[in-house]
Amino acid sequence: MQDCIMLNSTGCKEDVSCGEVARVVINVGGVRNEVYKTTLETISGTRLAKLVSGNRCDAEFFFDRNPAAFAHILNYYRTGKLCCAGDVCGASFGEELAYWGIRESDVELCCCTTLKRYQDAQEAVVLSEQNGQAPAQGQGTMAKIWAVFDAPHSSPAAMILAVISTLFILVAVTAQSVESVYQEVIFVPINITVANGRRFDELVEDELVLLQITPAKFWIIELLCVFWFTLEFLVRLVCCPSKLDFLRSPLNFVDLVAILPFYMNLCLYEHGRRQLTAMRTPMTAFVSSLRAARVIRLLRVYKMMPPNAGLSLRALGLALRASMREFCLLGIAFFVALGFYATLIFYVEHRSLEYTYFKNIPFSFWWAVITMTSVGYGDMYPEHWGPMVVGMLCAVTGLLVVVVPIPILLYNFSKYYALLDAKQTQTVKGSM
Structure with a gap:
């Protein structure tokens, strides 16, 4: 032609x-x-x-x-x-x-x-689809198992399995919350030699240690939940189309972090018939904090929703990625302003008063952060008109820095959401 x-x-x-x-x-x-x-x-x-x-x-x-x-x-x-x-x-x-x-x-x-x-947006969407864990192709046993465990809408069995997994997550998170009510933390002597023949109030701080006591019934609930999480994780790992893409997925990393604290606690706790005990140390505190990752696993509920229901979360992720350059520039501006106002308030306050909350510049950094983010705990505040003017300027600057990224994020979100929605509509029409 x-x-x-x-x-x-x-x-x-x-x-x-x-x-x-x-x-x-x-x-x-x-x-x-x-x-x-x-x-x-x-x-x-x-x-x-x-x-x-x-x-x-x-x-x-x-x-x-x-x-x-x-x-x-x-x-x-x-x-x-x-x-x-x-x-x-x-x-x-x-x-x-x-x-x-x-x-x-x-x-x-x-x-x-x-x-x-929409050219850059379309390239970002295509890149995210390539980096995402694609469903396994073919009719093999591994592909079918992977679809059941990872794609709730692929079959009724997959949806039932997704519901069961979500219930286990809810039980684990609820048990973790209720456990904190019954958990006890008491002071005990470091060893029998220190406590021999002495009253408790005679012991000094260096001779005591914090002991964390947890009822055993919560450990049994956690054992059942973690057994399911481990089985699910291992099956998905074995049957996934690409091991590298599986391990690179943020949600799969969260799954692993949610499981590890249980196995680490097996080495840190002493298991009795009615309770579990462990010394409160920085190591046990760190391991216990990792259990918070179980709450993040609730994001998997999005997979159970209709396909268009997950567009908002995916569009938000793409919008955050597209706005990362602007966020970095604003972050640099935030930290520059943070250092400026923290240093300024320290010297101005010290020239005005003999006693002040601003003992040094690192303490002033804390005040600058809570002021620029408009939190204002009230634990530190200026007490003279000069430092008050500095605080006012710090608060106004913080508002400007916090507000500026919002229109950028909203614009990118609307752009990616419209593109994803149009692309999904084309896919649905093409399958008819």
Whole structure:
């Protein structure tokens, strides 16, 4: 199929080998555009410039292309400024530019947003789909098991298994919360030798240690839940299509972190018939804090929802990733302002009062953080008009830094959500 046809005044094809001309007619999609030959020659290397360079007579050229986009392209030859209207599809306009031999970098800065509005978003979505754990292909046993454990909507059995897994997560989180009510922490002597023949109130702090006591019934509940979590994790690990992609998934990493504290506590706790005891040390406190990862596992509920229900969470993740550069710049500005106000309040307050809450600059950093984030615990505050002015400026600066990222995040979220929704709609229509 020919994209360009040369017609004479009667509408018939004509040989282009006669007389000098000053004008040519470009018919694009039925819309005739009459333009000087010299105008088209102003931008060398393009399709139109090459077309008229060897033409010697008045002629009309027909192109079966988009006339709306061509109007902006022809205006580029006339004015030297390449712009596009806001209602023009950026992807379609980019294809038109490539056809006419014009570089996308020639587009004016005011219109770059229209051209690139969804191009970067589409690339990010495709990249996230490539990095995501794709469902296993084929009809093998491993592929079927993987679909049952990872894709709740693939079959009724997969949905039932997802519900069971969610119930185990809820039981584990609830038991963890109730356990804190019955858990006791008491002071005991380090050993029998220290406590021999002495009353408890006679012992000094270095001779005592914190002992954490947990009822054994909660350990039994945790044992059952962790057994299910471990079995589920190992089955998914064995049956997954790609071990590397599986281990790189953030949710799978959270699953592993949620399981590990139980096995680490087996070495730290002494197991009795009615209770579990362990010395409260930084190690036991760290291991216990890892159990908070079980709450994050509730995010797997999104997999059980209809496909369009998870779009918001996925769009939010893509929006955060797309806004990371702006967040980093604002983070740098935040820490610069933090250091400035912490140092300033320290010196101004010390010049005003003999006694002050701002004992040193690191303490002042804490005040600057809670002031800039508008928390204001009230444990540290200025007591003179000079430091109060510094505090006022610190609070206003913090509000500006916190508020600025919100429009950026909202814009990226709406952009990615619209793209994901349109892509899912196309997929649904294609499967019908």
